[in-house]
Amino acid sequence: MYKKGLYKVVSNVRLSAKTMQMVLEGDTQYITRSGQFVNVAVEGKFLRRPISVCDYDENTITLLYDVVGEGTRAMSQMEVGTMLDLLTGLGNGFTEDEPTQHPVLLGGGIGCAPLYNLAKKLIARGVEPVVVLGFNSDSDVVAEDMFKELGIATYVATVDGSYGTKGFVTDVIREYDLQGDYFYACGPMPMLRAVCGGLEWSGEVSLDERMACGFGVCMCCSIETKSGVKRICKEGPVFRKEDLIWK
Numbered sequence: 001m002y003k004k005g006l007y008k009v010v011s012n013v014r015l016s017a018k019t020m021q022m023v024l025e026g027d028t029q030y031i032t033r034s035g036q037f038v039n040v041a042v043e044g045k046f047l048r049r050p051i052s053v054c055d056y057d058e059n060t061i062t063l064l065y066d067v068v069g070e071g072t073r074a075m076s077q078m079e080v081g082t083m084l085d086l087l088t089g090l091g092n093g094f095t096e097d098e099p100t101q102h103p104v105l106l107g108g109g110i111g112c113a114p115l116y117n118l119a120k121k122l123i124a125r126g127v128e129p130v131v132v133l134g135f136n137s138d139s140d141v142v143a144e145d146m147f148k149e150l151g152i153a154t155y156v157a158t159v160d161g162s163y164g165t166k167g168f169v170t171d172v173i174r175e176y177d178l179q180g181d182y183f184y185a186c187g188p189m190p191m192l193r194a195v196c197g198g199l200e201w202s203g204e205v206s207l208d209e210r211m212a213c214g215f216g217v218c219m220c221c222s223i224e225t226k227s228g229v230k231r232i233c234k235e236g237p238v239f240r241k242e243d244l245i246w247k
């Protein structure tokens with residue numbers, strides 16, 4: 001179930017040249033699982049902007065977002081005290097109670113965001129995940145400290161080799177011979193394709209797609225899966241690897 005509400009910006013800080021972290025205060029009761037997203041109304045824009053919930057508690061929501069266009073640029077300029085119109089409780093989220101003992105969390109770029117709350121939930125359940133983050137270059141690296149502060153093994157890959165392992169998240173798995181039994185992944189499509197095709201473990205991925213309504217009405221985010229047509233915003237954004245068709 002989703003809900004529309006007003007949220008107060010309590011902090012909005014830059015983490016890197018392109019990534020910002022925004023903390024909002026308001027009603028979080030409709031956010032029930034890691035991997036869900038909010039849809040942000042930006043003044044002057046017809047379509048809301050979907051952003052994953054990076055973290056949440058009883059009355060705050062943390063978002064990590066890349067400034068890529070007008071909507072996210074407007075968000076980056078919002079001052080503390082600004083009221084934001086959000087839809088919360090959107091999407092299905094990750095399977096937090098998957099019976100995995102050795103989960104590996106794979107985040108590509110800003111796809112690291114929804115994995116943070118998932119890592120906290122897994123740790124609270126007594127399971128210690130390993131985190132692998134992939135970025136283009138050292139100047140793009142964000143959230144590494146956040147994951148390390150949770151006390152879990154955190155690896156970083158950069159495409160240009162300027163920080164951590166040179167290459168992709170899959171190269172880290174090979175280099176360190178990481179032994180998982182399940183993966184949770186979020187990132188750009190080529191990364192998700194490589195992860196689903198390259199790892200023998202079962203797992204699930206959060207898909208990123210242009211959206212309109214964000215709550216299942218317009219059908220613009222539909223994809224074909226092995227179990228029929230699904231809406232990324234409603235039945236997703238998280239899908240089992242086994243359910244996806246890669247064309």
Ligand SMILES: Cc1cc2nc3c(=O)[nH]c(=O)nc-3n(C[C@H](O)[C@H](O)[C@H](O)COP(=O)(O)OP(=O)(O)OC[C@H]3O[C@@H](n4cnc5c(N)ncnc54)[C@H](O)[C@@H]3O)c2cc1C
Pocket residue numbers: 037048049050051052053064065066067068069070071072073110113114207208209210211237
């Ligand atoms: C379920 C979901 C969760 C998301 N979570 C996050 C998040 O946690 N943090 C974050 O930074 N972004 C996230 N995104 C992407 C985010 O919604 C877009 O970056 C944002 O809407 C761009 O708005 P804009 O007005 O700044 O850019 P626009 O002017 O709309 O677009 C600028 C550029 O970004 C590209 N773009 C826009 N939307 C997307 C998209 N969905 N995927 C890929 N490229 C896009 C456009 O093609 C264009 O090149 C998520 C998207 C989805 C569907």
Ligand code: FES
Pocket residue numbers: 210211212213214215216217218219220221222231232233234
């Ligand atoms: S964005 Fe409208 S149905 Fe998914």
